[in-house]
Amino acid sequence: MVYTKINLILWPVLIIVLYFTIPFYNTWLFGKVLNNNFIYECSNMDLEARNIERFGYSYTVYKDIEKTLGKGNNVKLLLPPNSYVQTKKIPDFIIPEPAVFYYFTGIKAVWPNSPDAASANWVFLAAGPGKMAVKKMALVHNPDSLLADYKKYIK
Amino acid sequence: MNFAGLFFLLTAQYICGRGLLRMFRAELKPVPAFCLSMMTGVVLISFAPCFLQLFHQPIAAMPAIISVLAITVLMSLPLLINFRKPQFKIPTMPLYYEWPFLLACTFFFLLAAWRSFYYPPYARDMLAGPDLLAEFAVREHNMISSVYTIDLQSTNNYFKSPFITCLQILYKLLVCPFGQVWMVMISIPFYIWLYTLLRERIHPLIAGFLLFFFITIPEVYSYSYIMLYDFDNMVFFFSGFYFLMRYLYKDQQKDFLFSAFLFGLATYIRTETVLMITMLIPMLLLYFYRNHYPYLKMAKRLLLFIVIPAAFYVINIDVFVRLFVPLKLDISSQVTDNLGNFAIILTRLRDIPALLVFSDEGLKLFGYFIISFLVLLFAETIFFRKFNRESRILLYGILVVYLGLPLLGYLIPLVDLTNTTKRGLFKMLPLMLLFMSNSNSLQYLSGRIAAWQQKALLPVKPLQPVLKPGGNKGKEIKAKGRNMR
Numbered sequence: 001m002v003y004t005k006i007n008l009i010l011w012p013v014l015i016i017v018l019y020f021t022i023p024f025y026n027t028w029l030f031g032k033v034l035n036n037n038f039i040y041e042c043s044n045m046d047l048e049a050r051n052i053e054r055f056g057y058s059y060t061v062y063k064d065i066e067k068t069l070g071k072g073n074n075v076k077l078l079l080p081p082n083s084y085v086q087t088k089k090i091p092d093f094i095i096p097e098p099a100v101f102y103y104f105t106g107i108k109a110v111w112p113n114s115p116d117a118a119s120a121n122w123v124f125l126a127a128g129p130g131k132m133a134v135k136k137m138a139l140v141h142n143p144d145s146l147l148a149d150y151k152k153y154i155k
Numbered sequence: 156m157n158f159a160g161l162f163f164l165l166t167a168q169y170i171c172g173r174g175l176l177r178m179f180r181a182e183l184k185p186v187p188a189f190c191l192s193m194m195t196g197v198v199l200i201s202f203a204p205c206f207l208q209l210f211h212q213p214i215a216a217m218p219a220i221i222s223v224l225a226i227t228v229l230m231s232l233p234l235l236i237n238f239r240k241p242q243f244k245i246p247t248m249p250l251y252y253e254w255p256f257l258l259a260c261t262f263f264f265l266l267a268a269w270r271s272f273y274y275p276p277y278a279r280d281m282l283a284g285p286d287l288l289a290e291f292a293v294r295e296h297n298m299i300s301s302v303y304t305i306d307l308q309s310t311n312n313y314f315k316s317p318f319i320t321c322l323q324i325l326y327k328l329l330v331c332p333f334g335q336v337w338m339v340m341i342s343i344p345f346y347i348w349l350y351t352l353l354r355e356r357i358h359p360l361i362a363g364f365l366l367f368f369f370i371t372i373p374e375v376y377s378y379s380y381i382m383l384y385d386f387d388n389m390v391f392f393f394s395g396f397y398f399l400m401r402y403l404y405k406d407q408q409k410d411f412l413f414s415a416f417l418f419g420l421a422t423y424i425r426t427e428t429v430l431m432i433t434m435l436i437p438m439l440l441l442y443f444y445r446n447h448y449p450y451l452k453m454a455k456r457l458l459l460f461i462v463i464p465a466a467f468y469v470i471n472i473d474v475f476v477r478l479f480v481p482l483k484l485d486i487s488s489q490v491t492d493n494l495g496n497f498a499i500i501l502t503r504l505r506d507i508p509a510l511l512v513f514s515d516e517g518l519k520l521f522g523y524f525i526i527s528f529l530v531l532l533f534a535e536t537i538f539f540r541k542f543n544r545e546s547r548i549l550l551y552g553i554l555v556v557y558l559g560l561p562l563l564g565y566l567i568p569l570v571d572l573t574n575t576t577k578r579g580l581f582k583m584l585p586l587m588l589l590f591m592s593n594s595n596s597l598q599y600l601s602g603r604i605a606a607w608q609q610k611a612l613l614p615v616k617p618l619q620p621v622l623k624p625g626g627n628k629g630k631e632i633k634a635k636g637r638n639m640r
Contacts, residue, residue: 001611004608004611004612005251005252005612008251008252008360008608009251009252009254009255011252012252012253012255012256012360012363012364013255015364016255016256016259016367019367022523024518024522024523025371025522028371028373028522032373032377033263033266036266036269036270038269041273047332047333050273050274050275050333051275053274054274054275054277055275096282097283097309097310098305098306098309099282099283099284099287099302099305099306099309099310100279100282100283100287102287102305103282103283103286103287103290108304109305109306110306111306111308111309114306114308116306
């Protein structure tokens with residue numbers, strides 16, 4: 001009887017072990033499920049750290065922009081297309097859509113193909129190899145040409 | 156995390172859900188009753204911020220608490236009116252051999268709970284939609300916030316159901332800054348309820364494995380903690396379908412009404428669901444016809460079955476979206492203007508199996524779950540050639556989802572294959588799971604395990620089945636169950 005009871009407990013254990021030896025489930029378990037670093041996560045409960053953990057380098061850039069521009073209602077930032085950023089070789093950085101940018105920063109933004117693009121008073125542009133910066137539109141030499149240049153990158 | 160706030164919301168959810176079950180006189184065992192109370196309660200308290208907005212009250216912690224309390228008091232009325240002395244029974248503990256699978260499942264539950272708490276909402280549809288709206292509603296104390304003054308041309312997610320927005324508002328105000336933990340308040344009770352359903356049908360060992368197999372569907376597991384509409388939609392579509400199935404068995408009006416109400420909740424979460432609910436009507440008609448329903452009764456039932464989910468659709472689109480979104484919703488622009496192009500239905504019918512099931516991508520999404528179901532279905536068709544009634548109803552449900560999704564893609568061009576259709580397939584997975592538990596192959600295996608167990612554990616004096624004079628198979632199974640313990 002004891003043997004049967006042990007048998008009944010061991011069968012499910014064996015099935016679970018065998019289940020995760022199937023290559024697909026093994027990869028999933030170790031690649032997607034057991035990839036939490038709980039020690040790191042428990043010692044980094046700060047909201048910003050959790051956001052950075054989730055959204056990566058892009059999030060720190062959004063926050064830098066927020067610090068630079070503040071949350072004034074009078075700011076409207078022209079965002080470049082993602083393909084423009086890729087040609088400037090800025091790794092791990094994604095330009096979000098205006099709604100998502102507003103979610104992270106509280107700053108209004110527009111895309112170059114937006115009907116309001118011309119009303120943007122700040123612009124996010126390349127400032128040398130691998131660098132991006134925000135600049136007042138008033139200081140841009142030829143805003144129309146910049147806008148036209150951005151539009152070229154829209155697929 | 157504010158544990159007091161969490162406790163308050165959990166209690167409110169439970170009372171609301173319990174009140175709802177009493178209102179529909181749903182007779183369930185303690186564990187399923189608890190699980191369904193928690194699941195439905197989440198949706199009921201989600202209306203709280205909507206009421207605040209309707210009555211022009213600020214979106215803040217204290218008004219939110221009062222609003223939740225008001226809903227809870229209202230929903231507890233059925234409990235108070237039909238007051239019964241509560242019975243505090245000690246729940247039956249799982250048998251010793253159920254623990255390995257249950258512990259493995261618990262590990263996945265805890266991990267989902269941790270991830271929903273620790274990480275911020277991630278899905279793009281949420282960041283450009285419900286979570287954006289919730290975040291600024293909390294900051295500006297109004298659901299009609301500054302979000303509507305920004306460039307929203309790249310998204311239409313603000314037109315979706317306020318279900319997630321409202322829950323995010325409540326949880327951000329009362330529990331934790333990222334909200335989102337309410338996801339596991341739906342997913343964990345749902346999984347536990349599924350287990351009780353499986354266990355009623357098949358040997359606990361196989362039930363444990365099937366639940367484990369279901370939990371480890373990669374895409375479904377991800378969405379048990381990543382906030383989006385589809386997991387919750389699956390939960391309430393399945394719940395509605397389950398009670399519809401009960402109605403088809405027991406012919407009790409209360410099950411029928413509760414089913415329609417649960418389908419209504421599914422429609423409230425994703426409005427397109429109403430199409431699939433309509434596709435269930437032929438099955439109902441057949442049932443009415445076979446049971447010789449009078450025409451008037453038939454018409455009344457059909458009307459109720461359509462009107463209740465449609466009412467949720469109207470509340471969603473014509474009340475909440477119209478009042479809370481200061482932009483014009485043009486539904487006609489979302490519906491195709493090329494109704495003659497049926498090719499898209501055929502293409503979708505081909506692409507769903509080709510790209511979402513029998514492909515590397517399909518494997519990544521659903522593991523071997525759908526393939527196993529198909530293998531089992533094939534074996535049933537070839538070797539057993541017999542499906543019980545529940546299996547036939549479930550197969551009809553699966554077919555409705557499989558045909559309904561291409562139809563949606565045909566009617567609404569925004570319903571694409573790789574996102575909406577892919578996640579829409581979730582709705583058929585619990586149906587497949589229940590079908591598996593009903594399959595003759597697994598029932599046979601279940602019987603073999605039970606027989607072996609009985610023989611091994613009680614070799615000398617087996618219990619005689621307790622039979623009623625007329626014979627009662629149910630009692631016989633119970634007697635075997637006692638033996639197993």
